[in-house]
Amino acid sequence: MSVLVYTESEQGKFKKAAFEVASYGKAVADAMGVSVTAVAVNANDTSELGKYGVDKILNVKSGDLEKFNAKAYAGVIEQAAKQEGASVVIISSSADSKYLAPILAVGLEAGYASNVVEAPSSTSPFTVKRTAFTNKAFNMTTIDTDVKIVGVSKNAFGLVESNGNAASEDFSPSIPASGVVVDSVDKATDKVTIADAEIVVSGGRGLKGPENWGMIEELADVLGAATACSKPVSDLGWRPHSEHVGQTGKPVASNLYIAVGISGAIQHLAGINSSKVKVVINTDPEAPFFKAADYGVVGDAFEVVPTLIEKLKAFKAQNA
Amino acid sequence: MKILVCISHVPDTTSKINFAENDTKFDTNGVQFVINPNDEFGLTRAMWFKEKQGANVTVVNVGGAETEPTLRKALAIGADAAIRVNTEAKDGMQVAKELAKVVQDGGYDLVIAGRESIDYNGGMVPGMLAAITGANFVTNCISLEIDGSNATAMREIDGGKETVSTSLPLVIGGQKGLVEESDLRIPNMRGIMMARQKPLNVVEPTNVAADTSAVKFEKPAPKGAVTLVDADNIDELINLLHNEAKAI
Numbered sequence A: 001m002s003v004l005v006y007t008e009s010e011q012g013k014f015k016k017a018a019f020e021v022a023s024y025g026k027a028v029a030d031a032m033g034v035s036v037t038a039v040a041v042n043a044n045d046t047s048e049l050g051k052y053g054v055d056k057i058l059n060v061k062s063g064d065l066e067k068f069n070a071k072a073y074a075g076v077i078e079q080a081a082k083q084e085g086a087s088v089v090i091i092s093s094s095a096d097s098k099y100l101a102p103i104l105a106v107g108l109e110a111g112y113a114s115n116v117v118e119a120p121s122s123t124s125p126f127t128v129k130r131t132a133f134t135n136k137a138f139n140m141t142t143i144d145t146d147v148k149i150v151g152v153s154k155n156a157f158g159l160v161e162s163n164g165n166a167a168s169e170d171f172s173p174s175i176p177a178s179g180v181v182v183d184s185v186d187k188a189t190d191k192v193t194i195a196d197a198e199i200v201v202s203g204g205r206g207l208k209g210p211e212n213w214g215m216i217e218e219l220a221d222v223l224g225a226a227t228a229c230s231k232p233v234s235d236l237g238w239r240p241h242s243e244h245v246g247q248t249g250k251p252v253a254s255n256l257y258i259a260v261g262i263s264g265a266i267q268h269l270a271g272i273n274s275s276k277v278k279v280v281i282n283t284d285p286e287a288p289f290f291k292a293a294d295y296g297v298v299g300d301a302f303e304v305v306p307t308l309i310e311k312l313k314a315f316k317a318q319n320a
Numbered sequence B: 001m002k003i004l005v006c007i008s009h010v011p012d013t014t015s016k017i018n019f020a021e022n023d024t025k026f027d028t029n030g031v032q033f034v035i036n037p038n039d040e041f042g043l044t045r046a047m048w049f050k051e052k053q054g055a056n057v058t059v060v061n062v063g064g065a066e067t068e069p070t071l072r073k074a075l076a077i078g079a080d081a082a083i084r085v086n087t088e089a090k091d092g093m094q095v096a097k098e099l100a101k102v103v104q105d106g107g108y109d110l111v112i113a114g115r116e117s118i119d120y121n122g123g124m125v126p127g128m129l130a131a132i133t134g135a136n137f138v139t140n141c142i143s144l145e146i147d148g149s150n151a152t153a154m155r156e157i158d159g160g161k162e163t164v165s166t167s168l169p170l171v172i173g174g175q176k177g178l179v180e181e182s183d184l185r186i187p188n189m190r191g192i193m194m195a196r197q198k199p200l201n202v203v204e205p206t207n208v209a210a211d212t213s214a215v216k217f218e219k220p221a222p223k224g225a226v227t228l229v230d231a232d233n234i235d236e237l238i239n240l241l242h243n244e245a246k247a248i
């Protein structure tokens, strides 16, 4: 018996989410008195996983898995879970993991809880806390099947180091044929994505027009942040749809979220609420965002943001 | 082509969320229900296939009688028929298994569902349905073209998008982009009149068991007051973010 964690990598390097699911897996394994096995696909160096509590690594190397494919990856994890007799499988909340999880759930006849924010409060019955109603509430859920799948929300559990020493072995599962073929990928590799970003800088209709986004991008650059926007901004075509965050857009669970010229409508807040620290910059002290934020500046974005950029540059130079 | 559009019946996005019966049930008092936004994009795309390429469009919901106005709305938008599977499912797998029966009985070529529903937002049903029925599956789908039994789709990925080719039978998890926001259909008077004549078939569930159960709900802890920083004192903001919040 073991807890299986799927540790995602990109271009051979583990994502932060890999260490987060490993940390979570370790907590579950300790509570159940079992060990942690990781399954890694085309990762260059797996040694780091031990630091987060992994005991054993199933190392999969295959040219057929170069591009992510939900069915193929689900098949690999399913075979790993069966080989290890895993009773709990932990995955992240990345778009890829959310894509493969339902397929894996059917394959393993496992109950699946997504968007889980804490370690299980009990392992028998297996009870986890997940978000519900797009972050407007939480829901204690029991997973009642023999095999369980937990999707851990980004940044919810964090990284927990423990001194482990993971033994790696080769794992060569059969890779199921998939009827979905990726023809081309269009991805900006030099930009931080909203999904991976520690900091997100977001602009709203208060910025008046697309021509004013230079300062938002500059602020994001200084902070190493991703850029995002409110729904009307993407509907108006000022920014691409992929930047729309909120209840009907992308969720944001970054460490820091800076909202510039965004009023803080309920739908917007629902999507960004899981961010740890929220800052609002808005001319209107009555804007609802001030009730949801940790820090606020009542002021004109066109004055505050350039000043903030300048001061942050100085701060970065000093702290470099 | 036979298209099935899965419709999730969800609280309007402006709803305040409250719980009843000792926090074990969602309190629907005073809550307006709507078609899940992601499903609206899917339904409008289905109408496009119907008008441009010829397709028969059925909408389906797994739920109690209270979801019928939502299905009628989908009929008023232009779907040809509706099916309601008469059960209050407890989780995504249960919904998917009920839908799989509908798909198998109806022989649908294309199933359009939403990427996720905005109530429990599990993001589970379409993928499970595809896996159970053995159909191909594309989620976060932002464009879809069908040519005979071949399909080309675009999907959003972290940091960009990718183009995929696949074939029918196919299940997609759709979202904004499948059609533009401005192209979303709203029922007109004629559509509403016509919807009354269209079939809404209630079928009994297969009564599969759920894998998970929601035992209790909780609201987030109330938020502390915001710390305001003077616009002339941005140094203080940086200081707070660095030393207090440890966020930069």
Ligand SMILES: Cc1cc2nc3c(=O)[nH]c(=O)nc-3n(C[C@H](O)[C@H](O)[C@H](O)COP(=O)(O)OP(=O)(O)OC[C@H]3O[C@@H](n4cnc5c(N)ncnc54)[C@H](O)[C@@H]3O)c2cc1C
Binding pocket: A203, A204, A205, A206, A207, A229, A230, A231, A232, A233, A244, A245, A246, A247, A248, A249, A260, A261, A262, A263, A264, A265, A266, A267, A268, A271, A281, A282, A283, A284, A287, A299, A300, A301, A302, B013, B037
């Ligand atoms: C079904 C549905 C789903 C929705 N889903 C989402 C969603 O997922 N995400 C989302 O964001 N919205 C969503 N919305 C829209 C939402 O209700 C709001 O309309 C939207 O969030 C408002 O965007 P905004 O804050 O950019 O614009 P506004 O509400 O117009 O706010 C602009 C703000 O900028 C401030 N401002 C003006 N000038 C300046 C200046 N010079 N400097 C600083 N501040 C300034 C103003 O005081 C104001 O507070 C949804 C709506 C519906 C009906």
Ligand SMILES: Nc1ncnc2c1ncn2[C@@H]1O[C@H](COP(=O)(O)O)[C@@H](O)[C@H]1O
Binding pocket: B006, B007, B008, B009, B036, B038, B039, B060, B061, B062, B063, B089, B092, B095, B112, B113, B114, B115, B116, B117, B118, B120, B121, B122, B123, B124, B125, B126
């Ligand atoms: N009860 C239901 N009846 C019909 N379709 C549903 C139901 N629940 C979910 N769906 C479909 O599955 C999608 C994703 O829902 P979910 O997995 O709940 O996030 C929704 O957008 C719908 O298309």
